[in-house]
Amino acid sequence: MSLSAVILSPELLEARFRPLEEVLPASEAPMEAERCYYCHDAPCVTACPTDIDIPGFIRAIAVGQPARAAERILQANPLGGSCARVCPVETLCEQSCVRQGEEGGPVRIGRLQRLSMAQASPDLFPAATAEVRAQKIAVVGAGPAGLAGAHLLAREGFAVDLFEAQARAGGLNESGIAAYKMLDDAAQHEVAHLLTGDRIQLRCGMALGRDIALAQLRSDYDAVFLALGLQGQHRLQIPGEDLAGVLPAVPFIARMRRGEPVPVGQKVVVIGGGMTAIDIAVQIRLLGAEEVHLCYRRGPEAMGASAREQQLARDQGVLIHHFRRPLRIEGEGGDCVAIWLQPTVLQDECCVDQGQPLRWAVDQVFTAIGQRFNPEVWGEDGASLQLDAHGKIAVDADFRTSLPGVWAGGDCVGRSDDLTVHAVADAKRAVLSMLGDLRHET
Amino acid sequence: MKPDLSTEFVGIRSPNPFWLASAPPTDRAVNVQRAFKAGWGGVVWKTLGIDPPVVNVNGPRYGFWQGDNRRVQGFSNIELISDRSILSNLREIAEIKAQWPDRAVVVSVMFPLEESVWAEWLPRVEATGADGIELNLGCPHGMSERGMGSAMGQAPELVEMVTRLAKAHTGLPVIVKLTPNVTDITWGAVAAQAGGADAVSLINTINSIVSVDLERMAPMPTVDGKGTHGGYCGPAVKPIALNMVAEIARHPALAGLPISGIGGVGTWRDTAEFMALGASNVQVCTAAMLYGFRIIEDLVGGLQTWMTEQGHTRLEDFIGRAVPNVSDWSQLNLNFVTKAKIDVDRCIGCGRCYIACEDTSHQAIGRVADSGRYQVRAEDCVGCNLCVAVCPVSDCISMAAMAGGVDPRTGVSITAQPMNWTQHPNNPMAPCPSGEGQGD
Ligand SMILES: Cc1cc2nc3c(=O)[nH]c(=O)nc-3n(C[C@H](O)[C@H](O)[C@H](O)COP(=O)(O)OP(=O)(O)OC[C@H]3O[C@@H](n4cnc5c(N)ncnc54)[C@H](O)[C@@H]3O)c2cc1C
Numbered sequence: 001m002s003l004s005a006v007i008l009s010p011e012l013l014e015a016r017f018r019p020l021e022e023v024l025p026a027s028e029a030p031m032e033a034e035r036c037y038y039c040h041d042a043p044c045v046t047a048c049p050t051d052i053d054i055p056g057f058i059r060a061i062a063v064g065q066p067a068r069a070a071e072r073i074l075q076a077n078p079l080g081g082s083c084a085r086v087c088p089v090e091t092l093c094e095q096s097c098v099r100q101g102e103e104g105g106p107v108r109i110g111r112l113q114r115l116s117m118a119q120a121s122p123d124l125f126p127a128a129t130a131e132v133r134a135q136k137i138a139v140v141g142a143g144p145a146g147l148a149g150a151h152l153l154a155r156e157g158f159a160v161d162l163f164e165a166q167a168r169a170g171g172l173n174e175s176g177i178a179a180y181k182m183l184d185d186a187a188q189h190e191v192a193h194l195l196t197g198d199r200i201q202l203r204c205g206m207a208l209g210r211d212i213a214l215a216q217l218r219s220d221y222d223a224v225f226l227a228l229g230l231q232g233q234h235r236l237q238i239p240g241e242d243l244a245g246v247l248p249a250v251p252f253i254a255r256m257r258r259g260e261p262v263p264v265g266q267k268v269v270v271i272g273g274g275m276t277a278i279d280i281a282v283q284i285r286l287l288g289a290e291e292v293h294l295c296y297r298r299g300p301e302a303m304g305a306s307a308r309e310q311q312l313a314r315d316q317g318v319l320i321h322h323f324r325r326p327l328r329i330e331g332e333g334g335d336c337v338a339i340w341l342q343p344t345v346l347q348d349e350c351c352v353d354q355g356q357p358l359r360w361a362v363d364q365v366f367t368a369i370g371q372r373f374n375p376e377v378w379g380e381d382g383a384s385l386q387l388d389a390h391g392k393i394a395v396d397a398d399f400r401t402s403l404p405g406v407w408a409g410g411d412c413v414g415r416s417d418d419l420t421v422h423a424v425a426d427a428k429r430a431v432l433s434m435l436g437d438l439r440h441e442t
Numbered sequence: 443m444k445p446d447l448s449t450e451f452v453g454i455r456s457p458n459p460f461w462l463a464s465a466p467p468t469d470r471a472v473n474v475q476r477a478f479k480a481g482w483g484g485v486v487w488k489t490l491g492i493d494p495p496v497v498n499v500n501g502p503r504y505g506f507w508q509g510d511n512r513r514v515q516g517f518s519n520i521e522l523i524s525d526r527s528i529l530s531n532l533r534e535i536a537e538i539k540a541q542w543p544d545r546a547v548v549v550s551v552m553f554p555l556e557e558s559v560w561a562e563w564l565p566r567v568e569a570t571g572a573d574g575i576e577l578n579l580g581c582p583h584g585m586s587e588r589g590m591g592s593a594m595g596q597a598p599e600l601v602e603m604v605t606r607l608a609k610a611h612t613g614l615p616v617i618v619k620l621t622p623n624v625t626d627i628t629w630g631a632v633a634a635q636a637g638g639a640d641a642v643s644l645i646n647t648i649n650s651i652v653s654v655d656l657e658r659m660a661p662m663p664t665v666d667g668k669g670t671h672g673g674y675c676g677p678a679v680k681p682i683a684l685n686m687v688a689e690i691a692r693h694p695a696l697a698g699l700p701i702s703g704i705g706g707v708g709t710w711r712d713t714a715e716f717m718a719l720g721a722s723n724v725q726v727c728t729a730a731m732l733y734g735f736r737i738i739e740d741l742v743g744g745l746q747t748w749m750t751e752q753g754h755t756r757l758e759d760f761i762g763r764a765v766p767n768v769s770d771w772s773q774l775n776l777n778f779v780t781k782a783k784i785d786v787d788r789c790i791g792c793g794r795c796y797i798a799c800e801d802t803s804h805q806a807i808g809r810v811a812d813s814g815r816y817q818v819r820a821e822d823c824v825g826c827n828l829c830v831a832v833c834p835v836s837d838c839i840s841m842a843a844m845a846g847g848v849d850p851r852t853g854v855s856i857t858a859q860p861m862n863w864t865q866h867p868n869n870p871m872a873p874c875p876s877g878e879g880q881g882d
């Protein structure tokens with residue numbers, strides 16, 4: 001057994017994770033900002049789920065005022081800071097930039113946003129209304145969706161109780177996002193900015209279904225916003241999945257980011273094709289794994305991870321194998337020693353097996369095949385809350401759930417891709433709708 | 443608290459100092475409506491003339507010079523004044539003013555030198571509820587061939603006469619818009635003041651041929667094979683406009699004459715510069731034409747941000763603050779010595795400063811042995827600033843003032859005692875240090 005216990009120490013972060021940071025030197029910012037055409041009805045803005053005024057903030061950089069750029073970003077997106085770090089811009093704003101096909105490529109919106117947000121401080125957020133409303137709102141889950149929702153509601157004058165199961169707020173920003181994107185305790189700095197003021201009470205260590213009940217919240221508060229994320233891990237449903245050394249990626253990353261010792265193998269296989277698969281593959285390499293193979297059952301175009309992310313993984317020495325389906329994991333004395341993979345081919349847009357199964361000797365296997373919503377969390381009193389076809393909380397276009405007075409947003413609903421920026425956009429939309437509904441009530 | 447941008451210019455109030463200059467952006471009610479919605483503080487309506495309305499060319503009327511990234515640096519036009527009937531313009535002005543009482547609406551006019559015309563039309567302009575009149579004495583193409591526009595603005599006696607005519611027939615404040623196509627901008631300003639002007643605005647556009655179509659061998663814009671000189675505006679004219687504003691602001695006889703600054707304003711910085719040199723507000727044309735009215739958000743936000751950084755709460759805190767520091771060359775301190783200094787750690791070794799200084803300045807830059815970087819020899823540097831201009835790296839070369847010691851180039855000790863040209867021994871006109879007569 002060759003797993004070693006590694007702690008993600010500050011030294012390790014500096015030496016191996018820091019070099020992967022993507023920042024634009026301040027000296028290059030004016031030049032990059034000048035590349036923006038300041039388009040009217042800009043396609044990049046349409047592509048941003050939170051409608052950030054991209055040409056507007058870029059112009060503020062061009063005229064030498066990056067702090068005003070930050071102000072502009074925060075007007076549209078209170079989590080503009082983490083979005084600048086984690087958004088896969090190559091599939092969002094930058095993909096739509098009119099300079100896409102030109103020399104030099106799209107305007108590097110993400111990096112300009114990151115540079116602006118380095119100036120962030122609580123006074124750059126839009127001022128809260130002076131009016132204090134009597135209504136109280138419960139927000140459950142302090143990830144991006146819950147934080148954005150709580151912040152926006154407080155800004156509108158509501159008193160907000162923000163319940164979080166974990167010891168710290170931040171959700172996946174704190175425990176899921178790749179560590180090299182969130183260096184310098186970025187998640188906690190942002191949380192501190194978002195919760196500035198006395199209208200939000202953060203109550204950590206309070207889990208819905210364990211410490212608080214939905215029915216109780218509904219009677220104690222004028223409205224409830226559920227932003228629970230996805231706590232369950234999909235399983236491969238193959239033999240050997242429960243052997244030591246076979247781990248779901250997301251809880252592993254959470255432990256790593258909390259600074260707990262995590263096991264690192266020498267020869268590692270990652271199963272999956274999305275952002276999480278890339279993240280675990282890259283980070284297990286950075287933690288010291290000698291050989292990392294990422295196996296995906298279909299071709300490169302079908303992968304959830306963008307071409308840029310796939311390249312990032314290759315640059316870190318990750319070997320990506322397409323058309324490999326896991327069959328079973330072989331154990332010895334309870335530890336995993338090998339994985340069996342079935343080669344597949346594409347036939348009429350379906351993957352079918354072809355050829356002999358392969359046996360690879362490995363000492364660690366990560367599964368990164370998606371997460372699911374855990375309806376068990378709230379026990380019985382949530383039974384009346386309707387779920388959608390994918391087992392997520394069913395909501396209407398305004399993020400109302402099937403229970404009156406209860407809204408939901410972020411990863412726990414299925415209206416958009418599971419991205420930080422969509423979680424914020426969901427929260428914006430839900431807050432607007434709450435404002436409308438609550439006004440009618442009083 | 444955001445800084446207060448509200449202004450009062452010759453008694454005309456507006457929520458911010460940004461007015462749209464008399465030009466296409468203010469040509470009709472639909473445009474002005476959109477502009478006010480976007481947040482502009484005021485407009486100077488596109489210049490009105492008497493009927494029958496002028497006729498514009500139907501070919502291209504704009505030419506331009508684009509810099510890197512195809513951004514327009516200089517813009518040129520051969521458009522005339524409003525080509526719509528004066529009555530329809532007045533009707534729209536009245537509607538707009540009624541709807542936007544808190545915004546400034548000034549009406550630009552260009553009438554011939556006939557008293558009856560002024561007597562008939564100025565009261566009708568006043569009846570719209572407009573806040574003021576601007577006299578277009580600057581349009582340098584087309585109208586000038588008809589004896590108006592810059593043809594009037596270039597003759598100080600005509601400027602005075604027209605201003606007096608206008609003042610005689612309206613109680614509204616009269617702003618005289620000056621042409622830059624003159625030897626000395628202050629002559630026109632003095633004349634306007636003598637005629638009773640309440641303020642001046644400047645600059646109008648500059649005579650120019652912006653480019654030549656080398657296939658058709660004709661100036662651009664080319665109308666059926668021929669072109670005419672146009673009026674130049676946009677970022678490229680800002681330095682000329684700034685100087686003219688400063689010349690008026692520091693002219694002793696013109697003290698207190700309000701100035702509306704125009705010419706190449708497109709950012710908060712341009713605005714702050716015009717105002718520091720004595721303009722009480724600014725007018726914008728080209729920037730709005732290039733980016734649309736939404737640019738106002740950036741102008742307002744940018745100016746407020748800068749003011750906050752500086753601790754300014756009102757525009758008066760900085761209007762005119764740079765005027766006392768604009769002086770004649772003869773007053774500059776010749777004992778003030780600066781030397782260029784290269785930050786070796788930032789130097790990327792491109793050699794541009796070296797070749798510029800070596801070929802065209804004072805051979806004061808040399809390569810540091812074995813490093814590929816460059817360094818300044820203080821004993822040769824005259825402190826001219828050329829290397830700073832050519833260095834592609836920001837904050838790499840700086841000019842540092844010598845506070846004491848000996849200037850290694852001249853061997854002269856640095857003194858805190860200033861000396862300008864009027865006091866310099868090399869100046870044959872300077873008083874003799876010994877106090878003897880000057881031998882005249
Ligand atoms: C490994 C990984 C990498 C990712 N990388 C990126 C990326 O690079 N870019 C990107 O845009 N997106 C990325 N994502 C997706 C992104 O992190 C999520 O879309 C986003 O965090 C969703 O926000 P949320 O608030 O809905 O959920 P979460 O961030 O999951 O937050 C939910 C919060 O609710 C709390 N909670 C859960 N149940 C309860 C309960 N019963 N009671 C009280 N509190 C509860 C949780 O503790 C948590 O704090 C990644 C996701 C993963 C898993």
Ligand SMILES: Cc1cc2nc3c(=O)[nH]c(=O)nc-3n(C[C@H](O)[C@H](O)[C@H](O)COP(=O)(O)O)c2cc1C
Pocket residue numbers: 463464465466488489517518519521522523524550578580581619645646647673674675676677679704705706707725726727728729
């Ligand atoms: C197309 C065009 C038409 C103009 N027409 C007028 C006019 O009718 N009356 C006038 O006083 N100035 C006119 N101007 C001059 C502008 O008002 C302004 O003085 C000049 O463009 C400088 O400002 P800018 O650099 O912001 O454009 C015109 C300018 C342009 C570009």
Ligand code: SF4
Pocket residue numbers: none
């Ligand atoms: S690139 Fe297209 S959209 Fe942009 S200015 Fe030119 S024609 Fe218009």
Ligand code: SF4
Pocket residue numbers: 035036037038039042043044045054055096097098099107109
């Ligand atoms: S699409 Fe590109 S060029 Fe246009 S505004 Fe957006 S970032 Fe600028």
Ligand code: SF4
Pocket residue numbers: none
């Ligand atoms: S800008 Fe409008 S009016 Fe002018 S040439 Fe183009 S389409 Fe025609």
